[in-house]
Amino acid sequence: MTAYLLKRFLIGALTLVFASLVVFSVLEILPGDPARLMLGMNASEETVQVLREQMGLNQPLLLRYFDWAGGLLTLDFGKSYTYSVPVIDLIAERVVVSLPLAIMALFLSTVIAIPVGVFAAQRRGRTADTLSMGAAQIGVAIPNFWFALILIYIFAVWLRLVPAGGFPGWNAGVWPAFKALILPAVALALPQAAILARVTRSALLEVLGEDYIRTARAKGMPRSHVLWRHALRNAMIPVLTILGLQFAFLLAGTIIIENVFYLPGLGRLIFQAITQRDLIVVESVVMLLVATVIVVNLLVDLSYAIVDPRLRSRQ
Amino acid sequence: MSLLEIENLSLRIGETPILKDVDLTIGAGEVMGLVGESGSGKSMTALTVMQLLPNAASAEGRVSFDGIDILAATEDRMCQLRGDDIGMVFQEPMTALNPVKTIGEQVAEGIRWHTRVSRAEAEARARQILDRVGLPEQKFPLSRYPHQLSGGQRQRVIIAIACALKPKLLIADEPTTALDVVLQAQILELLRDLVDENRMGLLLISHDLAVVTQMADRITILRHGEVTEAGETALTLSKQAHPYTRQLALASTHVPERRVLSSLEGEKKPLLDVQNISRAYAGQRLSIFRNAEPFRAVDDVSFSISPGQSTALVGRSGCGKSTLARMILALDRPTGGAIRFMGETLTGKDEAALKPARRNMQVVFQDPYGSFNPRHKVERLISEPLHLLEKQPSAAERGEMVAAALREVGLRPEDMDKYSHEFSGGQRQRLSIARAIITRPKLVVADEPVSALDVSIRAQILDLFADLNQRLGVAYLFITHDLTVARAITDHVMIMHEGKIVERGPTGEVLDHPQSEAAKALVAAAPDLHRAIARRMQEQG
Amino acid sequence: MTLPAAEFERETFGSFVAKAFANRSFIIGFMITALIAGMALLSFFWTPYDVTNLVVADRMQPPSRTHLFGTDQFGRDVLSMIMVGSRNSIAVAFVAVGIGMGLGVPLGCWAAARGGFVDEAVMRFNDLVFAFPALLSAVMITAIFGPGAINAIIAIGIFNIPVFARVSRAGALAIWPREFILAARAAGKGKALITVEHILPNIANLLLVQGTIQFALGILAEAGLSYLGLGAQPPMPSWGRMLFDAQTLMMVAPYLALFPGFAIVITVLGLNLLGDGVSDVLDPKLRRQR
16 A cells, blocks of 8 residues: 555656656747747847846756756745746735636536436436436537636626626635636536546446446345445546546636636636746746646545555555 | 246347246255356346346246246345345356455345344354355455455355355356366365255356266256256266257267377477476565565476377466466566477577477467457468468468368368458367467467367367377377366376476376375366266265 | 457448448437538638628628628628638647657557556656646747647647557557467567557557547647637637637627537537447447346
C-alpha cells in the first residue's frame, strides 16, 4: 500500500517538474525576448530594458528557471505587468470564483450522472434506458458555451430568474453570489454529466456480465442488491478514471464559461492576460491549473487503492 | 418423490433450441453425474434449475424441486431457494469471486441474507464453513481478498459459499476443470464428504467420464441437448448400451497405435540437450527497499531428447513446465544453464542466429481459438514459419507447401482461403499442427495440445500426433498435466515439481510404479475410467 | 479445459457492411456524417450567397425563404457561413486526429512491445501531456504567436497523442500474451514485424472507434477555441466565432445563436453515433444478453 502511494506521489511530483519545464520553455524561451513580446514592437528600447531587468531576463537561463520555480513553490509568482500587483493577489481574488464554480459543476455532474447511469443499466434495452441514453448522447454533443447561451436566454432573458452574467462578489452575500454561479455550473456540468452517465452505464453492464455476479445471484441475492453491493464498486474504477479526466476538462471549461458569463475568475484572468500579453500572469495561471490537474489525477490514483484491494497489496 | 425432478424439459434461447425433452431426477443424498461434450446443454440444464438463464431463454416442461414448481416460481421465491436450499459451484474459480470484497464478506453475505442473523453471528458461521472446506483461520482469516488465494483455494471459498447453509441440492458445474489433477482430487473429495455429511443431492456436471464415474451413483449422458442414456453409473458404463456411450468411453481411454522408432532410438547424438537450466523471477516487493527472494520457476533442470523420441513433461499447474518449454523454444531467456539443439547452443543468441534452430523446432499451443491471428487467412497463418527459410519461396511454392501441410494433417488444400474461425476446435488444432510441421522440423513442442478439446476430438488429434511421429520422424516434447495423454503418446516421461525434474524414465514404468512423492500424488489423483468402473463394480459386488 | 470464447472473430468487409447497416446508431451516424461532409465539400463549389460579400442593407434578416437561416449583423447569409465554417471544423479536427494517431499509435505500440523502461517513459509522457488540456496549450501558444487556426490544430493534436498512445498500448498489451503472437515469435519474427503484422490489424477496431470519438471532441474543442478567439480568425467563418458574435445580439436576433449551435450538435452527434455503431458492430460483447 505505502509503496503504491509513494510511487504515485513521486510520479505526480515528477510530472509537475516536467510540466513546469514545459511552461517555462514555451513562455520564456520560445518567444526569444519575452519583454519585447509583452511590450510590442513600438516600445522603446529603454522601457524594454527596464522590464527585462524587472523580470530578471538578463540572468542565465538555468538561474531564471530555478528562480521562477522556486518562486512558484513559495507562492511568489512575480508581479503582473499590466495590473502592477503581485500575481498571487490576482489569483487569490479570482480563485474564490473559479474554485466554487468547478466544485459545484463536478458535484452536479456526479449526482446527476451516476444515478442516471445506474438507472439505465438496470433497465437495459427498455424504453427508459433508450430515452436516458439518447438524452445523454445529445448531451455529449452540446458545446458547453452554446448550452450556456441557451440557458442565459431562457432563465435570464426570458424568465428573469437569475442574472445573465457578472458576479456580485461574495461580500454581496452568499445567496446572490451563489445565484450568479448556478447557470455557469449547470452549463459546465450537464455535458460532463452526459459523458459520465454513459461511462457509468457501460462500466456497470460490463461488470454485470462477470462471473462473480452470477456467484452472488446463486447465493440468492436479488438483482438490485447485487447491483448496488457487488457491481457498483467494481464499476467505480473506470468511472473514477473518467472523473479525473473530466476535472481537467472542467477547468478548461471554466475558462470558456467564465467568458460567457463575464465571471471574474481565473479563466477570465488568463484570457485578459493573453490579450494584454501579460506573460507573467499567463504562465502563473497555466502552471496553477496544470498543477491542479496533476493533483486531482493523484487523488484519483489514491482512490483506486481504496476501491481495489489488489492495488493495495501489490507494488 | 425425488428431491429434484426434471421432466420433458425443453429450452430455447431466442430461436436456438438448447435442450429437448430432458428427464433427470436426483434424490436426497444422491450424486447424479451429467456428462456431455461442449455445447451439449449441460450448463444450461443447471442454470434452468437455478433460474439464472439468459433473458432470451424460454423453458418448457416441468422442473420440480422439493415439491416447488421451479419454472413457475417467482423471482422472490427463487431468491429464497438459491443459496439456501440450492447451492451452486462454478467452473472458473479465478473469476467467480468479487475481487473487491473479502472472502469473509462473500461467505457471510448469503448467511445473513437468508437467516437474518447478526453480522457477528454470520461471520462466525462463515468461519466455521471456511474451516470445514480446508481454509483454517490462521492462514485464511476472513479478511483475505480473493486475489491473495490460489485457484484451488478460491474454489474452496466458492464451495463454502454454496454449502454455507447446508443446501438440499448442490449443483457443481465443471468444478474441477480449471484445476490440476491433484487439486481436482482434493476438491472432489471435499464435495463427496460435504454431500455425505449433510445428505445433500449433488448434480455434478463434467465433460470427464472418469471424474463422473468416480463420484456419481447414477449418470445422465447428454448430447446435442438430448439425453442419450441414463442409469446407474457402473451398469451404464460397463454395458454401454447406447452407441454414443460406447463412443465416449472409447475416446476417453483412447491410445493411438504407434511403435517405438527403434532405428532412431539407437542414435547417439541427442537432438535437444538441456543442461542445468534455471529461470528466476524477481521476488515480490515486500517494502520499498526490500524484495523477496527471487522465485525460481525452473531450477537446475537437465535432460535430453533423441531424434524421433516422444517425451512427456508432466506436472501440476505452476510447476514450471510452461516456462521450461518457452526457454527451449527460445521465447524466454534462462537465467542460468545452456540449451543445445542439434549441436548448436541456443542460449544467448540473437534472433537472426536462431533462425536455423527455429526452422527445426516448432510449437503447438493449447488454445485452438487463441493460436491464430483472427485477421489472417489460413494460407498466411500456416505459412508464417516459412519466414525462417534461407530463401523465401515464391507465392506458388508457398501455396504448394501450405497445401501439402494441410493434407498431412487431414484437411483439404481448399481450406487455405478460409479464416480460422470457420473451423471447429479440433480442426483448428489440426491447423496449428500444420503450421508447426510446414518447415519439416525435427522437434515439436506441444503445450497441453489436447486439453481444450472434447474427448472424441482429442482422440483424433492424438492419432494425428502419433501418425506424424511415425511418418515424419518428428520428436515431441508434450507438456501436459493429464497422465492419460502422456501414456497415450509418449515413450519417456519427466515429472516436474516446483521447478525441478523429480523423476524420469519410460512412460509406462514411471506411471505404473512412481517413486517420488510428486509422481505418486499425480498418479493417485489422475482419474482413470477403467479403474473407476472396476471400483464401482466391486463396491456393488 | 476452459474453452475461451472466440472474442476476436474476424469480420470480412462484406459481413461488416451488412451488419453495420442493420445497426440503427450506425445508419443515423453515417447519414449525418455524410451529410456534413457533403455540405463541406459542396461549399467549395457553391454556397447560396458569397460569405465575403457584406450587404449592409440585408443585415439581421430573420430566417425567410431568401435567407433560410437569416443573415448576420453584416448582412452575410448564415447558411452559407455555416457551410463554409464546416470546412474549418472538419479540417482542424481531422488534422488533430491525424497528429494524435500518427504519433500516439507508434508510441503506444512501442511501449507495449518493449515494456520496462520504454513503457514507463511513454506512460510518464502521457501523464505530462494529459496535464495540459487543449485549451491551456492553445492559451500558451496564442500568448506567444497570436491567434490562428493552426494553434487550434496543434493544441488539440497534442492532446490527442496520449489518448491514442493509451488506447493502442492497452490494446496491444491485451494481444501480446496471446498464443498466435508466441507462434509468430517461434517463426522468428521480431517485435517490429509482429507489431505490423499481428498487433495493428487487431487493434484497428479500437483505433477506428477512438478516432471517431476524438474527431467529435476535436470539433467541440475547435468550436470552444474559436469562440474564445483562439482559433480561426475573421473573416474566415467558423461555428464558434459565429456563436461569439451572436451572443451580443441575443436580445434582437436569437436565431443567430441557434443555427451554428445546431450545426455543432448535429455534427458531433453524428460522429458519436457512428462511433457507437462501429463499436457495437465490431465488439458485440456488451450487446449479448446474459
